[in-house]
Amino acid sequence: MSPIRMDAGGGLAVTTGVDVGPALETLLAEDIPARLAAADATLWGPDAAEEAAIRLGWLDTFERSRALLPVVTRLRADLAEAGIHRVVLAGMGGSSLAPEVICRTLDVPLTVLDTTDPEQITRALNDQLAETVVVVSSKSGGTVETESLRRAWVQAFTDSGVSSVGRHFVVVTDPGSPLEQLGTAMGAHVILADPDVGGRYSALTAFGLVPAALAGVDVEELIDEAAAFAETMAAAPPENPAVLLGAALASRPTVAITEDGTGIVGLGDWAEQLIAESTGKDGKGVLPVVVESPTAPGATAPGVLSVSVGGATSHAAAGSRLDQPDVSVNGPLGAQFLCWELATAYAGRLLAIDPFNQPNVAESKDNTKQILDSGVPSEEAVFVEGPVSGYGVEAANLPDAITEMLSSVGTDGYLTVMAYLDREDDARLAELRRLLAERIEAPVTFGWGPRFLHSTGQFHKGGRPTGVFVQITADSAEDLEVPGRPYGFAGLQAAQAAGDRQALRDRGRPLLWLRLTDRAEGIDRVLSAAKEDGS
Numbered sequence: 413m414s415p416i417r418m419d420a421g422g423g424l425a426v427t428t429g430v431d432v433g434p435a436l437e438t439l440l441a442e443d444i445p446a447r448l449a450a451a452d453a454t455l456w457g458p459d460a461a462e463e464a465a466i467r468l469g470w471l472d473t474f475e476r477s478r479a480l481l482p483v484v485t486r487l488r489a490d491l492a493e494a495g496i497h498r499v500v501l502a503g504m505g506g507s508s509l510a511p512e513v514i515c516r517t518l519d520v521p522l523t524v525l526d527t528t529d530p531e532q533i534t535r536a537l538n539d540q541l542a543e544t545v546v547v548v549s550s551k552s553g554g555t556v557e558t559e560s561l562r563r564a565w566v567q568a569f570t571d572s573g574v575s576s577v578g579r580h581f582v583v584v585t586d587p588g589s590p591l592e593q594l595g596t597a598m599g600a601h602v603i604l605a606d607p608d609v610g611g612r613y614s615a616l617t618a619f620g621l622v623p624a625a626l627a628g629v630d631v632e633e634l635i636d637e638a639a640a641f642a643e644t645m646a647a648a649p650p651e652n653p654a655v656l657l658g659a660a661l662a663s664r665p666t667v668a669i670t671e672d673g674t675g676i677v678g679l680g681d682w683a684e685q686l687i688a689e690s691t692g693k694d695g696k697g698v699l700p701v702v703v704e705s706p707t708a709p710g711a712t713a714p715g716v717l718s719v720s721v722g723g724a725t726s727h728a729a730a731g732s733r734l735d736q737p738d739v740s741v742n743g744p745l746g747a748q749f750l751c752w753e754l755a756t757a758y759a760g761r762l763l764a765i766d767p768f769n770q771p772n773v774a775e776s777k778d779n780t781k782q783i784l785d786s787g788v789p790s791e792e793a794v795f796v797e798g799p800v801s802g803y804g805v806e807a808a809n810l811p812d813a814i815t816e817m818l819s820s821v822g823t824d825g826y827l828t829v830m831a832y833l834d835r836e837d838d839a840r841l842a843e844l845r846r847l848l849a850e851r852i853e854a855p856v857t858f859g860w861g862p863r864f865l866h867s868t869g870q871f872h873k874g875g876r877p878t879g880v881f882v883q884i885t886a887d888s889a890e891d892l893e894v895p896g897r898p899y900g901f902a903g904l905q906a907a908q909a910a911g912d913r914q915a916l917r918d919r920g921r922p923l924l925w926l927r928l929t930d931r932a933e934g935i936d937r938v939l940s941a942a943k944e945d946g947s
């Protein structure tokens with residue numbers, strides 16, 4: 413079939429050679445684009461309507477976000493005058509992924525802390541403290557990772573004797589959240605976000621824009637790009653690329669997202685959360701896999717929709733590295749955010765799920781709380797191979813254990829690596845995804861814990877029940893106190909990993925736990941074992 417291309421205002425185009433005809437016809441016959449543009453909360457069925465009624469603010473939030481521009485400009489100038497120029501963002505999932513992609517794409521430095529790893533946090537705390545502002549971002553104001561980080565930073569500033577601790581904090585939260593009160597009490601600059609927008613749809617609200625603007629991004633451009641794109645949001649094809657992307661997303665069980673090398677960096681991690689948390693529920697959903705390059709293993713396979721993203725409007729003309737993805741989405745970042753949000757909402761309609769709830773995220777959180785009180789349950793290692801101890805599968809050694817997990821992946825199955833480590837210093841472990849994906853046809857995903865708990869974690873527990881899991885944790889050389897709490901970050905991280913193991917095992921999912929007693933040597937051992945076929 414010859415490719416279909418749809419262009420919107422704002423210079424965004426979606427092109428696909430996949431036959432999405434029936435899905436497209438369904439959406440158009442029921443007038444879904446116009447109804448979604450008009451914020452019709454009934455589109456996902458009666459059970460979803462109540463939540464949808466308070467979650468569709470993202471359709472035009474970017475216009476309300478213009479009011480933030482003078483606020484952040486003044487705040488940035490005040491901070492600069494006080495010699496504060498390094499921006500650290502403490503937040504999880506939707507409260508950190510958008511600023512990260514914005515700053516990576518525009519090459520503006522921003523330190524994102526969406527972790528409980530004591531080594532990563534200690535390193536961030538020990539760097540240019542006096543010149544640092546910490547943006548504490550949490551919609552609910554109650555996320556344990558973010559609150560623990562806030563406490564650690566307050567302690568660090570207090571210990572360093574800076575003259576005004578509150579001046580080193582900007583709080584972004586929903587009106588009325590516990591964090592609003594805390595932020596005010598500590599003398600932070602508090603910025604309230606649009607409450608009618610859920611976390612993963614919040615890229616163009618204060619959550620996405622404030623940290624990026626403080627770091628030095630001209631966020632008005634992003635708003636303008638989204639506004640230009642929105643002009644064709646209710647249009648019929650060929651002027652509505654989001655409807656084409658939504659129809660394509662709902663057409664395959666897995667979407668492999670890659671960059672085409674024409675300018676957008678890291679959108680895959682943001683889209684991964686959007687798609688996984690929005691669709692991975694009720695035993696179904698679209699599994700997002702962020703692949704390293706257009707030619708990486710898993711980028712194309714049966715059942716996989718390959719999608720390339722790029723900044724240029726014509727990927728072919730702009731020298732794309734991907735010859736024929738199933739779908740290409742090309743256009744500026746502000747328009748990309750809105751296009752993917754709309755597409756996910758369309759896919760939700762086609763898959764008959766509620767794209768605005770995350771019913772299974774709480775499970776691992778609840779388990780973590782219990783384990784923090786009672787301690788991590790002890791388990792017997794099935795093998796100890798130097799710096800790597802293995803638990804949970806019958807295998808004599810590490811290569812056999814890995815082979816066993818790969819062969820447990822069935823039809824429609826997938827394998828997930830969940831690494832509770834330092835995603836900066838231990839970054840080379842991410843190569844494991846590629847090494848394992850080379851050995852099986854099925855999708856292989858990789859996530860850093862606890863960050864993935866706020867993204868693909870929903871899919872693992874609520875999506876199609878065919879996942880096979882490899883969890884990797886490490887002992888830390890030193891713990892870091894969570895001030896005012898009876899546990900440290902290492903204890904919290906271990907409890908989060910144990911809580912998620914429990915949630916997955918309670919559902920009968922195969923899970924291999926690898927515990928590294930020495931990080932560097934353990935990572936080397938795991939990577940080399942992944943290359944060995946144990947048979």
Ligand SMILES: O=P(O)(O)OC[C@H]1O[C@](O)(CO)[C@@H](O)[C@@H]1O
Nearest residue numbers: 505506507550551552555611866
């Ligand atoms: O902004 P908050 O409330 O801290 O939540 C962070 C993330 O946690 C989740 O609520 C659930 O994982 C995400 O949807 C959200 O982006």
